[in-house]
Amino acid sequence: MTRADRWMLPDGIAEILPADAVRIETLRRRLLDLYHSWGYELIIPPMVEFTDSLLIGMGRDIDLSTFKVTDQLSGRTLGIRADITPQAARIDAHSFPRSGANRLCYAGQVLHARPRTAMGSRAPIQIGAELYGVESLQADIEVISLMLETLLLAGVEQIHLDLGHVAIYRNLAEAAGLDGEQQRELFALLQSKASADVRRWVEDNVADPQAADWLRALPRLAGGRDCLARARELFAGAPGALQAALADLQRTAELLAQRYPAVELFFDLSEVRGYDYETGLVFAAYTPGHGQALANGGRYNGIGAVFGRERAATGFSTDLVALNTLGTSAESLSGAILAPVPDESSGDVESLWRVVGQLRRAGEVVIGALPDGDEGETLARCDRELVREDGDWVVKPRG
Numbered sequence: 001m002t003r004a005d006r007w008m009l010p011d012g013i014a015e016i017l018p019a020d021a022v023r024i025e026t027l028r029r030r031l032l033d034l035y036h037s038w039g040y041e042l043i044i045p046p047m048v049e050f051t052d053s054l055l056i057g058m059g060r061d062i063d064l065s066t067f068k069v070t071d072q073l074s075g076r077t078l079g080i081r082a083d084i085t086p087q088a089a090r091i092d093a094h095s096f097p098r099s100g101a102n103r104l105c106y107a108g109q110v111l112h113a114r115p116r117t118a119m120g121s122r123a124p125i126q127i128g129a130e131l132y133g134v135e136s137l138q139a140d141i142e143v144i145s146l147m148l149e150t151l152l153l154a155g156v157e158q159i160h161l162d163l164g165h166v167a168i169y170r171n172l173a174e175a176a177g178l179d180g181e182q183q184r185e186l187f188a189l190l191q192s193k194a195s196a197d198v199r200r201w202v203e204d205n206v207a208d209p210q211a212a213d214w215l216r217a218l219p220r221l222a223g224g225r226d227c228l229a230r231a232r233e234l235f236a237g238a239p240g241a242l243q244a245a246l247a248d249l250q251r252t253a254e255l256l257a258q259r260y261p262a263v264e265l266f267f268d269l270s271e272v273r274g275y276d277y278e279t280g281l282v283f284a285a286y287t288p289g290h291g292q293a294l295a296n297g298g299r300y301n302g303i304g305a306v307f308g309r310e311r312a313a314t315g316f317s318t319d320l321v322a323l324n325t326l327g328t329s330a331e332s333l334s335g336a337i338l339a340p341v342p343d344e345s346s347g348d349v350e351s352l353w354r355v356v357g358q359l360r361r362a363g364e365v366v367i368g369a370l371p372d373g374d375e376g377e378t379l380a381r382c383d384r385e386l387v388r389e390d391g392d393w394v395v396k397p398r399g
Helices: 018-037 060-065 085-095 137-153 166-175 180-191 195-205 209-220 226-234 240-259 303-307 320-326 349-361
Strands: 048-050 067-070 077-080 102-109 125-132 160-165 264-268 281-286 295-299 313-319 336-339 366-368 382-389 392-397
Touching: 018 102, 018 125, 018 137, 018 320, 085 102, 085 125, 085 303, 085 313, 125 137, 125 320, 137 240, 137 281, 137 295, 137 313, 160 166, 160 240, 166 180, 166 209, 166 240, 180 195, 180 209, 195 209, 226 240, 240 264, 240 281, 281 313, 313 320, 336 349, 349 366, 349 382, 349 392
Parallel strands: 160 264, 336 366, 336 382
Antiparallel strands: 048 077, 067 077, 102 125, 125 313, 160 281, 281 295, 295 313, 382 392
C-alpha cells in the first residue's frame, strides 16, 4: 500500500464531517423524540450477533448483505448487522417480551457486504420503528403515518407513497397451484416488471384459465386509486383473503388521503418486495431526485416464531444520511463565541471561566483561544467574542 492509499476508504464507505454530522445528529434526536411522543421505546441492539439469530427468517437478500466473521471465543459465526429489524424482533420475542402491543424504535449504523444500488452506501445509519403484537389494520396505518411524519419532520417536501399487499400475489400463486420453485420464478419476473415475460411464463406454467387470467393481469394493476376499483372487478371470484387485502388497501388509502392530502398515493398490486418474509401491506416512500425508496416497510407476521414466540409485526426504516441530504429542516453549524486566552496576571481567570460556563449551559458554543498560535478555520467559526469592558465580560460581534 502506498502512502497515498492509506487515507482511502473502501467503496461505499464514507466518513461524515462536522457540518453534516451536526445536522444528522440533530435530526436523529428530533426523530427519536417524535417516536417517543408516539409511545415508541428506544432500543440499542449490538452491532454483531450470532448469525443463527441475526439472519433467520429474513430472506436471502439479508444473508447476502451481511458480513460474516468467526468469533474467536466461541468459534461460531458472527454477523455484522445489515438490518436492525431482525434484532428488534428478537428483542420483542425474548429480551423485552410483552403480552400486548410493543412499540420499539432504534437508530444505528448498519453495514452491507454489497451496496443495494450502484452508487449506494454500504454503511447507512438506519432509523425506524416496529410495532409488535397487533394484527389489526390500524397498526399498519399507525406505522405508515409515523413513517410519513418522519419524512415531513426531516423536511422532505414531495412524497410519493407506494402501497402494495403481498397477500395478493400469495393467494393468486396458491389459486394457480404453483409449487415453491414456480413461485420463485414468477416472483423474479414480477420484480423485474417484465410484463411480456410474465405472460409467456404464465402460458407455459398455469393450466387453470381463471388463475392464468388473474396472473397475466397482475403487472398492469398499478397506478392511482382507480386501480383498486379495476382490481376489485377483475378479482371478483378470487379467494376471500385476496378480497380482504384489497379492502385493507382501500381503507388505508382513504385514511392516509385524509391525514396527508399532499402525499401522492400510488398502488402496485404486483409488488412482491420482501416476499420471503413479509406477509401483508408493504409500503415505500419516494421523492423526486432520489432513485430508490427513501423509506420502506411492511407487515411481517410470524418472524418471532424462530425465537420461540410468534408475533404480529409491522414496521418501517429509513436512512438518516439520505434524509439529511434530501431534507431541508436539519440545523446547520451555528456561529460561536471566541473566549480570549486567560491573562493570569490580571486576575480575570476565574471570572472568565465562570462566564464561559454560563454561556455554554445556555446553549452557546464557546471556543477558547489558545496561546500557541492562530487556529485558522476553527476561529473563523466565531462570529462573536468575549471582551472585558468596565470590569465585566461582554459578548460583542467579532470584527
